[in-house]
Amino acid sequence: MPRLSGPRIRLSQVTSDDLLRRFHVVIPAGGVGTRLWPLSRADAPKFLHDLTGSGTTLIRSTYERLLPLAQHRVMVVTGQKHSVAVTAQIPELAPDDLVLEPEPKDSAAAIGLAAAILHARDPETIMGSFAADQVIHPVAPFQQAVAEAVATAAAGKIVTIGIRPSHASTAFGYIRQGERLEVAGAPRAHHVIEFVEKPQAAVAAQYLASGDYLWNAGMFVAPVKLLLDHLQAAQPQLYTGLSQIAAAWDTEDRQDVLMKVWPELPKTAIDYAVAEPAAAAGDVAVIPGEFTWDDVGDFAAIARLNPAHAQEGMTVLGERKARVYSEDATGVVVADTNRVVALIGVENIVVVDTEDALLVTTTDHAQNVKKAVEALKEKGDNDVL
Amino acid sequence: MPRLSGPRIRLSQVTSDDLLRRFHVVIPAGGVGTRLWPLSRADAPKFLHDLTGSGTTLIRSTYERLLPLAQHRVMVVTGQKHSVAVTAQIPELAPDDLVLEPEPKDSAAAIGLAAAILHARDPETIMGSFAADQVIHPVAPFQQAVAEAVATAAAGKIVTIGIRPSHASTAFGYIRQGERLEVAGAPRAHHVIEFVEKPQAAVAAQYLASGDYLWNAGMFVAPVKLLLDHLQAAQPQLYTGLSQIAAAWDTEDRQDVLMKVWPELPKTAIDYAVAEPAAAAGDVAVIPGEFTWDDVGDFAAIARLNPAHAQEGMTVLGERKARVYSEDATGVVVADTNRVVALIGVENIVVVDTEDALLVTTTDHAQNVKKAVEALKEKGDNDVL
Numbered sequence: 206m207p208r209l210s211g212p213r214i215r216l217s218q219v220t221s222d223d224l225l226r227r228f229h230v231v232i233p234a235g236g237v238g239t240r241l242w243p244l245s246r247a248d249a250p251k252f253l254h255d256l257t258g259s260g261t262t263l264i265r266s267t268y269e270r271l272l273p274l275a276q277h278r279v280m281v282v283t284g285q286k287h288s289v290a291v292t293a294q295i296p297e298l299a300p301d302d303l304v305l306e307p308e309p310k311d312s313a314a315a316i317g318l319a320a321a322i323l324h325a326r327d328p329e330t331i332m333g334s335f336a337a338d339q340v341i342h343p344v345a346p347f348q349q350a351v352a353e354a355v356a357t358a359a360a361g362k363i364v365t366i367g368i369r370p371s372h373a374s375t376a377f378g379y380i381r382q383g384e385r386l387e388v389a390g391a392p393r394a395h396h397v398i399e400f401v402e403k404p405q406a407a408v409a410a411q412y413l414a415s416g417d418y419l420w421n422a423g424m425f426v427a428p429v430k431l432l433l434d435h436l437q438a439a440q441p442q443l444y445t446g447l448s449q450i451a452a453a454w455d456t457e458d459r460q461d462v463l464m465k466v467w468p469e470l471p472k473t474a475i476d477y478a479v480a481e482p483a484a485a486a487g488d489v490a491v492i493p494g495e496f497t498w499d500d501v502g503d504f505a506a507i508a509r510l511n512p513a514h515a516q517e518g519m520t521v522l523g524e525r526k527a528r529v530y531s532e533d534a535t536g537v538v539v540a541d542t543n544r545v546v547a548l549i550g551v552e553n554i555v556v557v558d559t560e561d562a563l564l565v566t567t568t569d570h571a572q573n574v575k576k577a578v579e580a581l582k583e584k585g586d587n588d589v590l
Numbered sequence: 591m592p593r594l595s596g597p598r599i600r601l602s603q604v605t606s607d608d609l610l611r612r613f614h615v616v617i618p619a620g621g622v623g624t625r626l627w628p629l630s631r632a633d634a635p636k637f638l639h640d641l642t643g644s645g646t647t648l649i650r651s652t653y654e655r656l657l658p659l660a661q662h663r664v665m666v667v668t669g670q671k672h673s674v675a676v677t678a679q680i681p682e683l684a685p686d687d688l689v690l691e692p693e694p695k696d697s698a699a700a701i702g703l704a705a706a707i708l709h710a711r712d713p714e715t716i717m718g719s720f721a722a723d724q725v726i727h728p729v730a731p732f733q734q735a736v737a738e739a740v741a742t743a744a745a746g747k748i749v750t751i752g753i754r755p756s757h758a759s760t761a762f763g764y765i766r767q768g769e770r771l772e773v774a775g776a777p778r779a780h781h782v783i784e785f786v787e788k789p790q791a792a793v794a795a796q797y798l799a800s801g802d803y804l805w806n807a808g809m810f811v812a813p814v815k816l817l818l819d820h821l822q823a824a825q826p827q828l829y830t831g832l833s834q835i836a837a838a839w840d841t842e843d844r845q846d847v848l849m850k851v852w853p854e855l856p857k858t859a860i861d862y863a864v865a866e867p868a869a870a871a872g873d874v875a876v877i878p879g880e881f882t883w884d885d886v887g888d889f890a891a892i893a894r895l896n897p898a899h900a901q902e903g904m905t906v907l908g909e910r911k912a913r914v915y916s917e918d919a920t921g922v923v924v925a926d927t928n929r930v931v932a933l934i935g936v937e938n939i940v941v942v943d944t945e946d947a948l949l950v951t952t953t954d955h956a957q958n959v960k961k962a963v964e965a966l967k968e969k970g971d972n973d974v975l
Binding site: 242243528532533545546547549551554558560561562565567569570573576577580584586 | 947
């Protein structure tokens with residue numbers, strides 16, 4: 206019998222509709238994406254941009270990628286100042302599922318609050334956390350991996366979705382996988398032995414060669430109850446505060462409690478607060494993702510992700526492509542203004558042209574953009590940051 | 591007795607005040623400077639910019655450089671659309687000495703009309719023609735050379751001011767000098783044997799080695815009568831038309847005659863119409879200029895001319911220097927907007943940031959800017975040209 210092709214999801218019989226009805230997606234939308242300045246900045250962070258020339262923003266793409274699995278069970282956690290922009294991107298979002306942080310408190314508080322709210326509504330919920338600013342292609346195997354992760358989470362695991370490394374990257378943390386798990390509906394589920402930090406090049410090469418290590422993309426699916434149990438054990442103060450907010454969330458007291466409790470919460474990453482202790486306890490599994498994944502960390506990534514839009518080696522993004530003229534030039538141009546941009550005889554160039562700031566660098570120096578932003582901050586040029 | 595220092599001009603006894611009173615400067619201000627796009631363009635050509643960080647435009651610098659010799663006897667020939675800008679730059683200019691071309695007709699018509707007007711006013715006039723967009727340094731030896739040229743012109747010559755070559759350039763035409771002339775007040779005056787076109791590299795090297803060749807900078811001083819005689823012989827139609835305009839210039843009929851006659855005038859360069867035939871007739875002399883000279887042909891020239899403004903290898907021009915941030919970058923930035931410009935890890939880069947157009951190239955490709963402008967014209971992006 207021929208396989209069905211196209212975007213339709215093929216779930217195993219076990220990952221039934223009943224199971225998916227317990228699934229609620231959480232999209233943490235934080236992080237300015239400093240290395241993508243001046244395109245990405247405090248008022249217009251990375252996830253609000255179309256960085257792949259697809260015509261949709263990264264957060265909208267994230268939402269649409271998960272829609273067939275989660276239907277409209279989607280929660281977004283973001284900063285208060287992005288309320289209007291996020292609502293414009295996802296008008297389908299239920300108002301009670303837009304969690305606005307009064308101030309940034311790192312990922313354990315953001316994801317933990319989502320888990321606590323979902324738990325207060327229904328302790329059987331399985332949540333999936335997927336950052337708003339990642340690029341995944343193709344979508345079908347991603348959705349298949351999420352479906353397997355849901356099945357594995359239902360079996361009592363916190364389930365990461367790891368990325369099969371394409372090279373010995375030193376830019377990502379790794380997940381060390383162990384034995385295969387026997388979970389119905391999740392043929393690729395494996396135990397996780399440990400999470401490891403970004404390695405040195407030689408170590409990364411060993412990881413790649415062994416075949417036992419996957420990139421940690423920060424994506425996971427977990428029963429909210431299990432996640433909160435680990436959070437309570439590792440970060441009791443954070444757990445208590447989040448529980449207080451969650452208890453008030455769907456009441457009139459939401460804003461009062463949020464404003465009172467949130468500022469006192471400790472800042473820590475979900476990796477330390479949940480993932481690593483849970484792995485040590487043997488509670489973490491992984492589904493190897495058979496798709497390409499990119500966190501669009503810098504402009505070199507944008508050049509890499511847009512081969513289809515390259516004109517004679519030049520990737521042109523933005524509203525005004527027709528106004529870009531290039532000759533003997535390679536690299537990436539983001540034209541966010543109405544100006545004519547002419548590029549002559551420049552290789553691997555990165556030009557980002559916005560109303561109030563212009564960046565000129567090369568893909569080789571893309572990582573140094575962060576340093577420039579820090580320098581501009583020191584100079585007092587905060588109006589463009 | 592100690593030499594006087596500073597900008598004061600030391601004229602020989604022969605180049606007396608009486609002789610200088612016959613001297614009238616003509617500044618042809620034409621040419622867009624296409625290789626300096628988008629800074630220089632049809633509405634704001636090269637001569638209206640400060641390209642050296644001096645704080646004054648090129649045309650104003652040209653005027654001030656000649657002021658001690660010509661006092662206020664200065665005429666400017668330019669396009670009608672630059673009338674307001676030129677007057678703003680040289681408010682001292684007498685209205686009758688602002689010659690506005692209804693349309694470009696090349697240098698023979700522009701300079702020839704100036705000569706014809708000056709001749710109609712006083713046939714004893716010695717004119718000096720100095721393009722509006724050249725950079726000369728230092729000023730004192732330039733003024734000394736002009737003074738010698740005036741003395742030599744008074745002896746009945748068309749006198750070019752040649753530039754001692756610093757290298758075997760293939761970008762300029764050359765002047766081949768002959769024997770020394772015996773002219774009171776002009777110890778460096780030499781006969782000119784011929785003008786030669788831009789040479790190939792090997793030929794340019796021979797020219798440099800011989801010591802007999804000077805760069806042709808297009809600067810000359812001549813009795814208007816002698817110039818017009820040669821023009822009449824070589825271009826009788828042009829001469830007749832210019833004489834008609836000149837006869838009407840200081841009358842009420844100026845505009846009528848100009849608009850009627852000008853469009854019919856033949857287009858040709860002063861080199862072909864006057865300089866070369868005059869040289870063949872033995873009527874041309876040259877004063878070797880002992881100063882540096884640059885016609886600011888492209889952005890590489892701007893980088894070269896602004897060493898004093900280089901910050902860590904980066905030359906920054908324009909109103910908004912304080913908003914430019916550079917790191918590991920060399921080259922030239924012209925910041926003509928209020929935007930922050932960040933340059934990271936780019937070598938010999940040229941960035942020109944204007945309100946409606948942005949150029950990114952390198953000093954090595956500076957000559958190709960002209961090609962880009964032609965391509966933009968073909969694309970229909972005329973609004974920025």
